[in-house]
Amino acid sequence: MKKNSLIYTLILIFSLAVFSACTQETQNRIGRSIQNWTGVNGVLEIYSGGKLVKRFIKIDKLSTASGTKERTQRPYRFGYGVLDANLNGKADPDENKVYFEFSDYSTNYVFFEDPNTKK
Known part of the structure; x- marks a missing residue:
């Protein structure tokens, strides 16, 4: 021993x-x-005018986009998470895991996959 x-x-x-x-x-x-x-089981909340408008839960990670050839970082982050459509903080059976991205620029946006699209 x-x-x-x-x-x-x-x-x-x-x-x-x-x-x-x-x-x-x-x-x-x-x-x-x-x-x-x-995994980290993260939460991303999006606010507009001080009001919660979108929430993604059960996020494994957020990644910084980078160019394929340039190897430079792109001005947005992306990840995969469950779109909490009813904002109750739980992954309900009718809520799907989707791809999303958000900008580093002053123009605020969140791009996300349509959760109603079947894969």
């Missing part, structure tokens, strides 16, 4: 050394990868 605990300790020390040698951005990417794997 002592041999196994020594091996686990060495693996842990090696992993910590490798992780600490990473840049902050690499550490963030590793953290996001783990989050993408485990």
Whole structure:
């Protein structure tokens, strides 16, 4: 049993050394990868004039769009989540998971997939 605990300790020390040698951005990417794997069950709420107008629930992650060839970030975020049409905070049986995106610019918009389209 002592041999196994020594091996686990060495693996842990090696992993910590490798992780600490990473840049902050690499550490963030590793953290996001783990989050993408485990899920975060997020909520995105959209307000207009101080009033809640749209809510997406059970969001696994929000991603920053990037150009395919340019490798530069695009000015919007996107994700997948359940459109909470009745704004009750629950994923009801008639509410579907949809694709959505929203802008980083001052023109406020939310683009989302029609939840009534059958796949």
